[in-house]
Amino acid sequence: MDRSRSARLAKSSWNRGTCQCCLSNRIQPLVVIQLDKKILPETKKWLISKIQEAELLVHPGEDDEGDMILLSISHCTLLHSAETLGLSKIYHNGEVMPFSITDRENFSNAANDEEFVTLAEKQYIIKQRLDHLKTVEEESIPGWPMNKKILKGELIFRKLVKQGLVKKVxxxxxVVKLKAFATQWYTEISLSIPTDDIHSYFGTPIAFYFSFLVFYTWSMVPPAVMGGLLYLMPWDSLIGYITLAIFNVIWSTVVLELWKRRSAELAYNWGTLLLKSNFEEPRPSYWGPLGKNPVTRRQEPYYPSWKRKVRMWLVSGPLVCALLGLSVMGMVAFFWFERLMKYYYKQTPCLLTLPLIYLPSIVHTLYTDLMNRFYKGIAEILTEWENHRVESSFQNFYTLKIIVFTFFNSFAVLFHIAFFKQDLQLLQKRLASLLIVSQVINQCTETLIPYMKERLFPLPGKNQSKDDPDIDKMHYQGQMTTCAGLFGEYIELFLQFGYLSFFSCVYPLTGALLLLNNLTEIRTDALKFCRIFQKPFAVPEANIGIWQTAFEMLGLVSVISNCFLILMLPQMTTYCQNNEIDNKTVLFLAFVLEQALIFLKIIIAFGIPDEPEWVRIKVAQIEFQSFQALKLQKQGL
Structure with missing residues (x-):
């Protein structure tokens, strides 16, 4: 068979669907299903017939015997799905309104799939329909062992993935759309990124992450400047350190409140601010005996909440505590190693032994990073085993586990050094090691190593021309590194925010080092998504989710940290001795300052609205119009 001829996608091979208004001369492949290479033709035909039941357009790939199925979606299916998801689109008057298929004539570009629904939304809708495709009756898979049946109401694709028939989706x-904005995104040295293009192509989660990263990087300029000036000053000013500590507390509050406003603006413009969060569909991996949902009256798996709580409290909780114990052991080993190296340096002080003083911090930084990576996999396994019904619940509990462990694993040593050992020199050395070594590790593992691997050992089919078969290009994309999500990126920013808001009053260069890192992070992360990673599916989102709460909790803890770190500054000790101020008075003043700053944070948080006035008015107008439409509908009935 002539491969180059057979690899071209014949238009006649696409199933045309049942809706005549959806017929098109051009169908764009959007999603690939990679099958087991030994799949039989009858098995593939059966799978194609099942996919058609999800109202998707299907192409068999090269031929009926190939290991690939291509998917697209019709116009009407897109419109119905957009309404079901609660996506908002541009109305004829220029406003952003929740889409309604009965009122589609009044939405701009509703007849044009390219303009009306983004590429990321199309691909997510296809994936969602695949994930929730169920069998009506128990049936066997043609060409597959008879004992591997799909039970009534069972999710088809979950079963096929588990059995190895489906390798990946x-x-x-x-390529044309990506090239239009990607080069500008990861090559130009600026703090401006094509946010709307990222949203349209990669979806709201990645667009929100990069928007937050740029916003956060801009916001680090003031603390970086203040910290740099304080560090370079030839005199140690107690007032300067106190001012920087108070500034950090106010800065962290203002930045997060302003991000809420920015997030609301972006969500409104992207049509996700009013996403329907009620009656979420069960996760594809959610399991349990079939039952009838009392709200939707549909058949779906049921798993008692008390069993989930038992698993969370009696298994997941103790196991997380055990892993925290490993973190404590690492901390104890760090302090022992630190004393040993100090003793050795005192015995033989010279330039050759000087680096040994920093060796314990470097080793513990590597250990901390290794533990964070190991725990991430354990947390995912535990959260999956807890069997959460909906995706939002799964993501929240998974993220919560990651946050708790990362906070303890990364900050426990620093708090111990600061508040128990009260060794500010060791704290500064430790911070310098974390800020430099961790950043180098992250940049190497996340970007440099995958990029060099791609350059030195390119995947088969990477360097293809325009005339090469489309199927070969799709096969190449299936071999690219799978995107692991945004947890690693958010955790990195979470740690940065903690270092800056907790300890920059004793190590003023923290802001400058983090700013320098993030200026490169914006570009290296962009390079990963554009050149190295397989394109990910993107769930429409209205904000950065639980990460907003996590950052706000760090801001609250930073009040306590900054107030009591000031007490341990040598300048504060000298000032108290010169003015005969006793320890009780100093502690009382620190407590008063702490309460005053917490009260100030509350005032700032309530004083800055979560949504801009214009967004608040738009949302109120949408809710009023929806109420009026519901009244008219009831009157018509």
């Missing part, structure tokens, strides 16, 4: 890149 991945969305396809649109």
């Amino acid at each position: 991945y969305p396809l890149h649109d």
Whole structure:
């Protein structure tokens, strides 16, 4: 068979669907299903017939015997799905309104799939329909062992993935669209990124992450400047350190409140601010005996909440505590190693032994990073085993586990050094090691190593021309590194925010070092998503979710940290001795300052509205119009 001829996608091979208004001369492949290479033709035909039941357009790939199935979606299916998801689109008057298929004539570009629904939304809708495809009756898979049946109401694709018939499902890149904005994104040295293009192509989660990263990087300029000036000053000013500590507390509050406003603006413009969060569909991996949902009256798995709580409290909780114990052991080993190296340096002080003083911090930084990576996998396994019904619940509990462990694993040593050992020199050395070594590790593992691997050992089919078969290009995309999500990126920013808000009053260069890191992080992360990673599916989101709460909790803890770190400054000790101020008075003043700053944070948080006035008015107008439409509908009945 002539491969180059057979690899071209014949238009006649696409199933045309049942709706005549959806017929089109051009169908764009959007998603690929990679099958087991030994799949039989009858098995593939059966799978194609099942996919058609999800109202998707299907292409068999090269031929009926190939290991690939291509998917697209019709116009009407897109419109119905957009309404079901609660996506908002541009109305004829220029406003952003929740889409209604009965009122589609009044939405701009509703007849044009390219303009009305983004590429990321199309691919997510296809994935969602695949994940929730169920069998009506128990049936066997043609060409597959008879004992591997799909039970009534069972999720088809979950079963096929588990049995190894489906190897992977991945969305396809649109090379033309990506090239239009990608080069500007990761090559230009600026703090401006094509946010709307990122949203349209990669979806709201990645767009929100990069928007937050740029916003956060801009916000680090003031603390970086203040810290740099304080560090370079030839005199140690107690007032300067106190001012920087108070500034950090106010800065962290203002930045997070302003981000809420920015987040609301972006969500409104992207049509996700009013996403329907009620009656979420069960996760594809959610399991349990079939029952009838009392709200939707549909058949779906049921798992008692008390069993989930038992698993969380009696298994997940103790196991997380055990892993925290490993973190404590690492901390104890660090302090022992630190004393040993100090003793050795005192015995033989010279330039050759000087680096040994920093060796314990470097080793513990590597250990901390290793533990964070190991725990991430354990947390995912535990959260999956807890069997959460909906995706939002799964993500919240998974993220919570990551946050708790990361906070303890990364900050316990620093708090111990600061508040128990009260060794500010060791704290400064430790911070310098974390800020430099951790950043180098992250940049190497996340970007440099995958990039060099791609350059030195390119995947088969990487360097293809325009005339090469489309199927070969799709096969190449399936071999690219799978995107692991945004947890690693958010955790990195979470740690940065903690270092800056907790300890920059004793190590003023923290802000400058983090600013320098993030200026490169914006570009290296962009390079990963554009050149190295397989294109990920993107769930529409209205904000950064639980990460907003996590950052706000760090801001609250920073009040206590900054107030009591000031007490341990040598300048404060000298000032108290010169003015005969006793320890009780100093502690009382620190407590008063702490309460005053917490009260100030509350005032700032309530004083800055979560949504801009214009967004608040738009949302109120949408809710009023929805109420009026519901009244008219009831009157008509």
